[in-house]
Amino acid sequence: MTASRPDAPTSLREQVYVELRERIIEAEYPAGTRLVEREIADELRVSRVPVREAMQRLESEGFLSVQPRRGAVVTDFGPEDAAHLFDVRENLEGLAARLAARHASPEELRELEELLARARRAAESGRLREAVAFNADFHRAVVELSGNPLLVDLMAPLDSRLRRLFRLTSAQSDGEPMCGAHEQLYEAVHDRDEAAAESLARAHVAATRTSALRTLENRWNQAG
Structure with a gap:
């Protein structure tokens, strides 16, 4: 993968x-x-x-x-656009993580673990853009592992906007903390701990929101 x-x-x-x-x-x-x-x-x-x-x-x-x-x-992608996106992400990705913990098969979990390993190697070797791409793949994979076609369809239109947001904000971020948060989420999904998986997914989105909005606000202030 x-x-x-x-x-x-x-x-x-x-x-x-x-x-x-x-x-x-x-x-x-x-x-x-x-x-x-x-x-x-x-x-x-x-x-x-x-x-x-x-x-x-x-x-x-x-x-x-x-x-x-x-x-x-x-169009530009400003702080208000990002805030709206994060409002939706936190709820849908929290649900996706809970359902993934319930439905993911052993083979799917192995594939998810391999994605994490690739992201970690990319981050540790300084290949930030590659790490960001793998981490975006991780988010997409968790949604797919939910086993809920309607949820997958709801998230699909957001995927490109998320990738654009990650691209705009990744230059000033460190890929390793993101990998760490994803590894914790993976463990909860692997252990079938639905409540922990949802809580970790929501917390991760909230933390990403804070960092991304700060980066975008600085960018807009400099442009203005």
């Missing part, structure tokens, strides 16, 4: 969407960047139709906004 993009696009429309979304998440298109449909189509060597459809989807997901006389512009 490796840290990777969470989906494997098949259709041309999906490929264009994923490419543009990843460029925004990775800050190749920073906030305020104007995206021109014709230029992107020429660069990707596709027609303008899949580009237009991808940009419409990104607008609906909050990555782009259409502004008068400027067209499609990459």
Whole structure:
């Protein structure tokens, strides 16, 4: 299991969407960047139709906004956006951890443990971006281990926003404390301790919230 993009696009429309979304998440298109449909189509060597459809989807997901006389512009991700996201995360990920402790199979637990090991190795060797990617995979895996398709569907639209948030705030964070929190959560899930798993998941989200909001607020103050 490796840290990777969470989906494997098949259709041309999906490929264009994923490419543009990843460029925004990775800050190749920073906030305020104007995206021109014709230029992107020429660069990707596709027609303008899949580009237009991808940009419409990104607008609906909050990555782009259409502004008068400027067209499609990459949105910023500020403290208020992060606060709203964390409000939802704390409740849904707490529930996911409780259900994962109830339903995860031994094989699934081994895969989760391997993710943790990879994240730990990346953090200890200073490969922070890789550690952040593995840690994002860990969050996604816990949700999938809940065994609740509705919960998985509810979390899916948040995944890209979470990855963008992690990318924006990881440069000033240390990957090792995050690994430690995930290892504690893994132990609770492994031990089938539902109450502890939910409590640890909520506490981890709350701690991450404090750090991320501080980083974003500093960033906004410097920009202002």
